[in-house]
Amino acid sequence: MRKFLIASHGSFAGGLLSSLELIAGKIDNIFTIEAYSDGSKSIEEQIEKVLLQIDTADELIIFTDLMGGSVTNQILRSALRENVYIISGVNLPLLLEIVLADTDTPVAEVIETGITNSKNQIVFVNKLIPSND
């Protein structure tokens, strides 16, 4: 089974999930980690709790907020193993495309296509609007 984890500083992860579910409906098999939120457990403890719900046959795609950030770094230290795939710099188009992808498509292909398309969704919208000049 393909499972998902969004991991971030603060409440970004849960916020992104709320946005995803408003657009796509309830998603199963998706977890969130919100580091440094008030009262939250350590990142390590939160990762461990998620990994307990992942079977060795599962694929786990992890979306993180920021390359080089402490959350991504801790994910790399604690969660990287076979069948775990980590993507940094998540935005909503990336999450939507990968979570909604056909699970028969190989995971690496889903990720590569999702990354390419999500980059193209970061758009300076003003430039698309015809000028009145």
Added chain:
Amino acid sequence: MRKFLIASHGSFAGGLLSSLELIAGKIDNIFTIEAYSDGSKSIEEQIEKVLLQIDTADELIIFTDLMGGSVTNQILRSALRENVYIISGVNLPLLLEIVLADTDTPVAEVIETGITNSKNQIVFVNKLIPSND
């Protein structure tokens, strides 16, 4: 003055702001719109409330969640005017770079550079890790 607005479906906008402020500290002049959240006002009303706090001499950079989504479309209809700049597909690297940019740098340059760099921050992290093969 340069001001900022994050607009999203659900609580993504506030979550992203929490992440930004955990990393960069308290940010002034930044607003959020969370559409379709329980009990929230309409997107139009929320935009109007933000625009009341923007002077004509201010620059307003608006980050939205999704190109073609209803939030971005409503922002385009209600907020696009002189000195308003809209970027869709926001991720944390984009927000960090643009919000923290030197305000002496022209806004279009800040945005173009930020978009280029944020695309490069969407990374399939596994591919950066040396293989043991």
